[in-house]
Amino acid sequence: MKAALIGPGNELLHETRRPTGREQGTDAVVENILGFADDLRALGLSRYGREPSAAGVAVPGVIDDAHGIAVFSANLGWRDLPLRALLRERLGRGRPQGAPPLPVALGHDVRTGGLAEGRIGAGEGVDRYLFVPLGTGIAGAIGIGAAVEPGAHGSAGEIGHIVVRPDGPPCGCGQRGCLERLASASAVGAAWAAACGDPQATAADAAKAVESGDPRARAVWLDAVDALATGLVTGLTLLDPRTLIIGGGLAEAGDTLFVPLREAVREKVTFQPLPTIVPAALGDAAGCLGAGLLAWDLLSAEVASR
Numbered sequence: 001m002k003a004a005l006i007g008p009g010n011e012l013l014h015e016t017r018r019p020t021g022r023e024q025g026t027d028a029v030v031e032n033i034l035g036f037a038d039d040l041r042a043l044g045l046s047r048y049g050r051e052p053s054a055a056g057v058a059v060p061g062v063i064d065d066a067h068g069i070a071v072f073s074a075n076l077g078w079r080d081l082p083l084r085a086l087l088r089e090r091l092g093r094g095r096p097q098g099a100p101p102l103p104v105a106l107g108h109d110v111r112t113g114g115l116a117e118g119r120i121g122a123g124e125g126v127d128r129y130l131f132v133p134l135g136t137g138i139a140g141a142i143g144i145g146a147a148v149e150p151g152a153h154g155s156a157g158e159i160g161h162i163v164v165r166p167d168g169p170p171c172g173c174g175q176r177g178c179l180e181r182l183a184s185a186s187a188v189g190a191a192w193a194a195a196c197g198d199p200q201a202t203a204a205d206a207a208k209a210v211e212s213g214d215p216r217a218r219a220v221w222l223d224a225v226d227a228l229a230t231g232l233v234t235g236l237t238l239l240d241p242r243t244l245i246i247g248g249g250l251a252e253a254g255d256t257l258f259v260p261l262r263e264a265v266r267e268k269v270t271f272q273p274l275p276t277i278v279p280a281a282l283g284d285a286a287g288c289l290g291a292g293l294l295a296w297d298l299l300s301a302e303v304a305s306r
Helices: 026-048 083-094 109-120 185-196 203-211 215-239 249-253 255-268 283-305
Strands: 002-006 012-017 055-059 062-064 069-072 079-081 104-108 128-133 141-144 243-247 276-279
Touching: 002 026, 002 283, 012 026, 012 283, 026 055, 026 083, 055 083, 055 109, 055 283, 062 104, 069 083, 083 104, 104 109, 104 283, 109 128, 109 141, 109 243, 109 283, 128 215, 185 203, 185 215, 185 249, 203 215, 203 249, 203 255, 215 243, 215 255, 243 249, 243 255, 249 255, 255 276
Parallel strands: 055 104, 128 243, 243 276
Antiparallel strands: 002 012, 062 069, 069 079, 128 141
């Protein structure tokens, strides 16, 4: 878990992190989230002498942001969790008697990171963009102006489950050959571990081996880049973004990723306008900054409606 205190100019006043504690079960994860938020509130009160104006939280999985429900998370184990209400109740314990409830915004982790990249990161000033972080899995955020499109059911942007190789490895979603099974940081790490014989090898190790000229690493890397380019071309065919923003752990490889990726996308497009392909600018602070933006947006909306 990553958390931050964020000022009105989107400045990071304080940033910290803790483990989710998911090995202790779902109830422990939820309590850890609530406790983490409450500790951050207390720190802000002691350091700045005031309660938070609003709070934002971003979680993985399926969410119902309109009702503040974390519908499902395979990794964290919850179903239909009223996270917004739980956070509002926990953070409200220290508020003055008679104060209105604290505004709490709930968002999807990737869409929230994409919101930050679009407003104050690599997509600032871009009217249409697609943000794709390459981490444990792959998802996407569809940026339109100053907002990110959630879809009719809160699941827009799941580019990681585009099938790019129908005869590929099975995916947890039930399909075979999904993009995230071939081009995520975890997939690249697993492929390189098998190729080099080191079960502890990671995608970062693969990138270093590519840079040192290892032909085995180059084969693993280019296979992943080809799969990624195939998935991205499907995304840009459907969405016609002006900019593709690539983030996550794999993007930290820099030109080792972006030079062959740009060329692979260029080779695969036919009629589609070629977008600008750029690295994300905010790193792993994007989620915290995006959650802060959600909180400020919600606070502004509530103030305007009074």
